Amino acid sequence: xxxxxxxxxxxxxxxxxxxxxxxxxxxxxxxxxxxxxxxxxxxxxxxxxxxxxxxxxxxxxxxxxxxxxxxxxxxxxxxxxxxxxxxxxxxxxxxxxxxxxxxxxxxxxxxxxxxxxxxxxxxxxxxxxxxxxxxxxxxxxxxxxxxxxxxxxxxxxxxxxxxxxxxxxxxxxxxxxx
Ligand code: HEC
Numbered sequence: 001x002x003x004x005x006x007x008x009x010x011x012x013x014x015x016x017x018x019x020x021x022x023x024x025x026x027x028x029x030x031x032x033x034x035x036x037x038x039x040x041x042x043x044x045x046x047x048x049x050x051x052x053x054x055x056x057x058x059x060x061x062x063x064x065x066x067x068x069x070x071x072x073x074x075x076x077x078x079x080x081x082x083x084x085x086x087x088x089x090x091x092x093x094x095x096x097x098x099x100x101x102x103x104x105x106x107x108x109x110x111x112x113x114x115x116x117x118x119x120x121x122x123x124x125x126x127x128x129x130x131x132x133x134x135x136x137x138x139x140x141x142x143x144x145x146x147x148x149x150x151x152x153x154x155x156x157x158x159x160x161x162x163x164x165x166x167x168x169x170x171x172x173x174x175x176x177x178x
Contacts, residue, residue, distance in 0.1 A: 035112055038129050041104055044137045044149050046156045052138030055131055057161060059123055061111075064089035068160040068168060069142030082117040089120070092142035107136045 071091030114122030
């Protein structure tokens with residue numbers, strides 16, 4: 001899927017209108033209740049990172065994404081989309097572009113709504129908005145870019161933990177591109 005940066009705002013609106021003619025669901029179904037995303041973004045702290053890590057473990061994100069966010073969890077090799085085609089879970093350490101945007105708000109939206117047609121579930125019934133913010137912070141520690149979250153994780157010696165709660169070895173840390 002190429003980048004379509006040259007399209008104007010009007011082009012985008014027109015394209016969306018046309019794409020919506022491909023499925024009758026756009027006519028027959030009403031939109032669900034919009035997801036509530038807090039307007040102000042919280043500040044990352046060591047405490048919030050730890051809560052995020054605990055949630056990552058409790059919600060078993062690592063089953064697909066791996067305890068270190070490498071996309072290699074125990075279920076990863078068995079995943080298929082709704083048409084039975086193999087699909088990979090996102091590898092946070094790869095530095096690859098997110099399909100659905102890379103802001104904190106985008107990440108929040110992805111795991112709260114889930115991604116229909118893929119095995120990526122919705123967690124909005126299981127975590128509240130504060131917890132979701134903490135989870136976003138923890139995801140940032142996996143990325144091979146300089147983030148405030150990564151810096152704090154390093155300072156407090158926060159290591160990814162396996163399903164038994166045991167920290168992984170420090171040398172598994174992905175290199176950082178500044
Ligand atoms: C059952 C497997 C599974 C579990 C559990 C799971 N994911 Fe995913 N996740 C996926 C798959 C598969 C994709 C890739 C979907 C795609 O490429 O269309 C994905 C994609 C993502 C993305 C990136 C989407 C993008 O824009 O490219 C984020 C962020 C994410 N997951 C976060 C989480 C978090 C946080 C949790 C736990 C709260 C979680 N996932 C649990 C399977 C899973």
